[in-house]
Structure formats: structure tokens, C-alpha cells
Amino acid sequence: MAGNSQRRGRSDGAGKKRATAGTGGKNRRSLVGRGATPPAEARPGHPAQRKAAAVAHARSERARARARSEETPELLLGRNPVVEALRARIPATALYVVTGDVGSGRAGAKTATDERITEALGLAADRGLPLLEVGKAEFDRMSQGALHQGIGLQVPPYDYAHPDDLIDLARNSGRPPLLVALDGVTDPRNLGAVVRSAAAFDAHGVVVPQRRAVGMTASAWRTSAGAAARIPVARAVNLARTLGSYQDAGLQTVGLAGDGDVDLHEYDGFADPVALVVGAEGTGLSRLVREKCDVVVRIPIDRDTESLNVSVAAGIALYAAGMARR
Template identity: 60%
Template sequence: MAGNSQRRNRRTSNKKGATVGSGGKRRRSLEGKGPTPPAEMRKGHAKQRMANARARQSAKRPVPRRGGKGSNELVVGRNPVVEALREGVPANTLYVQQFIDSDDRVREALKVAADRGGIHLMEAPKAELDRMTNGLNHQGLVLQVPPYEYAHPEDLSAAAFDEGEDPLIVALDGVTDPRNLGAVVRSVSAFGGHGVVVPERRAAGMTAGAWKTSAGTAARTPVARATNLTRTLEAYQKAGLTVVGLAADGDVELQDLEVLDGPVVFVVGSEGKGLSRLVGETCDLRVRIPMPGGAESLNAGVAAGVVLYEAARRRG
């Protein structure tokens, strides 16, 4: 009779009961998987295939980590990449390792890059990222920063004169720490300066580190690169600017300097060596910052901030 069979394990009802030992599999299947990733990160998507092809082509071209003129810079590692994106460091490509273990930093990097626009998202095998970064611990994230577009030194003074203002410029002599350069750019922006001049060689350039320290002010404060700093200062003198060098043994104290309300270029040397001989001889005046606390010197960022504040105060 139907439903009265003696065979073992025969189903006598169409109803299905709970599966023993599912281990929460069904519950987990109901959990959300988060926001949909960009098309470039979706496996099998046409945009991902195109991005992978571009990444392979780009990875075949050597990309220097630090660059001089006309070269890209790579920001490597999850924390550095996220911080660079947060600070608005210019970037053109974000490389993400294939099959990366995603965490909050990876998700934030993808979101910020997508929100900013203009940053290509490319997936690349770990071997390609290892080669691009010369074996550094990239943690699956690499940000490519394009070369900085430097102004010409004459552009800084010309722009100030065009606006009917007396130029206020800072030139750096032998400053090799990008963070000091970024701090100077930030001070120039804060106190109404018209730009910063750096030598082409043996000096810090506008790297991602300098951009981060400038706290975004590098986007509106021009940095010019001088082939020869001494000749650039002489050209400024011919244009009517007074060249003032900061030196611990300067002849004039800052509060007694009478040229602050006119066209002026402050030259700041490195904390250890100060101004080079030729640059020091080119200066019209050498000024010292009084330090009653007894410190022997200030780093370039702090020294520039002090003189720029005094100049801004005099100019009202």
C-alpha cells in the first residue's frame, strides 16, 4: 500500500526538512556582499579584459620610482596609496593586484579613485607589480603619479607684476627633503606668496611626499625649477627684486629688514650646510632670525614660515 512501504529510507512525504549539519551555510548565503565593484574589477567583464591588456602593456614599459624630469613616480603600499589619494596627490593610474584580499584600505582606495575621476583602475598580476616596484612590498596597491609640471622662474615674478603686486618668492638652496619643500609651499600659499624656486639638481622635487606635506596647496602655488640657481637670482635682481639670504651669521635681524614690503626673494638653505658659497655671494642682504631660546638653526620649512609671516604682516 502507498505510504506503507517497509523499504528503508524511502521518502513518504513531499515536504523537505532542515538539512542537518548545514553549518550556517544558508544563513551566510543571505548576507550582502557589499557594493558592486567597478567594472574594471569584475571577473570576466569586458572592461576588466581591456584594463588587464592596458596594464600588461604599461607594465612592460619601465617606470622609475623617483623621477627627475619627465618621469613618473610610484606610490607603493596600501597605507601610502590611501593617504596619497586622500590628500589629492595627482595620479593617473591605480594598479590593483589580481585576486587581492580586500580590506578597508583597498575598498577606500578604489572608492576615492573612482570618485575623483581621471584615474584609471587596472588589475595586474602580482608578478607584474613586483617587477614595476623592483620587488618592494606593494601589498597589492600601486599608484602612478605623473611628472610634475614646473613653472619657469620668470613666470612667478611676471604673474605677480601682472596682478599689480610686489613679488614674494622663496628659493631653496640645497634642500633635499621633499617634506621640507611641501612645508615651504604650504607657507607660501598661507602668507600670500607667489611661488617657490628649486634647483634642477641636488634638490628635492615635487614628489608625492611633497604634495602630501603641502596639504593640497601645491595645486594653487606654482613651483619653478631653475637650471642654475645663481643665474636665476641674478635675473630676479635685474627685474627689480631684492634677494635676501637667510643665514645664522646674517648682518641684519629679521625685524630690522626694511625691504619686506617690496619685491623680494628669500633664499633658504639646508639646515646643516646653510647657503652655498655662490648663492650667498649673490644675495643683496643676509638676514638672521633671532632665536632667544638658543637653537642653532631651523629647518627650511620653519624658517620660510617665519620670514613669510613677517613679510605678510608688513604688507598688511
């Protein structure tokens, strides 16, 4: 109203507004820009942030579970697997047998079952392994509900070598180093078969990645038919970096892939220090590992055959290496 000269934006009577007072620095901070909006995953309380945190937590839990499993003994279950493992003399610390479990079914099946358990008991006694009798309910809990057929063999965690140890072993052997590196192989039977072939053709050791690959489980031990006791297996934190260190040590890294640049029979470097690199089942060599290969060779096969099993391909290449060295 007229005469109210204290009102902000008051009129001077001529219809014009006078200048209003500024902030005077009192609220200057509120005028400063806050920068770019952070992504949804970084905003506390945002659904995307909660989802990202849950995924990170799940990965951490899986990593911890994998680490715990590698530090604890493995329980190999079943009558045939246990007998085969004892025949192959894989490392073991105890034999579990369910109290009073002597088989079931028809007389013939029962006799066969009794023979397998009897053989397992005899093989364990010859090695001085402790025989531990447990109740069925307790063994069901120990085996987490898996089919155990009343018997189980406790296998200790595998004692892996360091990748550099394989170089030292090769240098002390008086023969040019021959190593086998497996890139992402996830089937323990393939790992065991490669270990068996590596031992058969005088390789100095096998390297497996620490992540996204199988380790030396009881199944791998059994498939190696005892070869895992004669040849060391190393575990690499970063396989590409390990291959780089092998190159620095004078080894040529030879990749094996269906789309390789050179036929296997045309490659003439197997008599020299070599690290043979074999890819995973189906996916083959990963990009980073393939980039670390000095040469990639292929095994010529019939066009109607898509690919070879990884352990078969490794065996063929190791045979070629063995022939070149002999």
C-alpha cells in the same frame, strides 16, 4: 785598425779624434723638445686617465638616469601614502591594485587594511582614475622590490614653470612680488612644507635648482596638502644666475641663515618686491647663492638650539613677510 779611414771618430794618428758628421737635418725633428709632460689624467692608457674616464662616464650615466626619471611617471606605494595622496588630490593617472590583495594579519588589522583600500578605490573612482589590477609578481617587478602593500598610485612628472614666469605672474597679481628660492634642499617633505607655507602667505611661486636638489615628487605633493596645485614651482638651471635676473627685475634677494647680518624682526623690506632665499638642510646657503643675496637675515633663537628645520624657518620668514604686506 790603422788605415781604416772610413770609421766614425777615427784618429788622425796623433791621438786626436776628428770632428764627426752632424745630422745634416735628417733627424732634426728628434732634437726638438716635446713640451711639458701632460698630467696623468690626460695620458692615454695611464691608470689615472682610465679612472678619470670612468668617473666621467658614471656622472654622465647618473645625469641620464635623473633625466629619464624626471620624464617618467612616479609610482607612489603603500596604503596610507596612496590614501593621503588621493585625499590631497595630487595629480595621478592610474591606481594599481594587486589582484585578490585584501590584507593580511589579525582580523582587526585586516579590517583596517580593507577600509584603506576601499577608501582609495572610492576616491580614485570619484576622480575618474583608471583602476588597473595586476598580479603580485608583476607589481613586485614594477615597484622594484619595494614594500607596496598591494596598492600603488601612478603620478605623472611635475610640470615645472620657468623662473621668469613667476615674475610675470607676480606683476599681473597687483601685489609686490614675493618669491621663495630653495638652495639645495634635498628632503621632499621640506619642499612640500615650504610650498604649503608659500601658498598660505600669498607668495607667487617657489624656485628650486635643477641639480643637487629635490623636485616635486609625490611625497612633496602630499606634504604640501594640495598647495602645490595652487602655487607654481619653477626649476632653475643656475640658481645664482636666476637670482641675478630677479635683482635686475627689481626684487631684493633676502637670504635666510643662522649667521645672518640682521635680525628678522629688524628687516623692514618685506613690503617691497622680495625673493626669499632659504638654504639647504645643515649646510645652509651655498657661497655663490649667498653672494647674490642683497641682505642675509637671521631668526633669533635660544642659544641651546643649534638651528631650525628649513621648512620651519621658511614659514617664520614668510609669516613676517605676510604681516608686513597686510
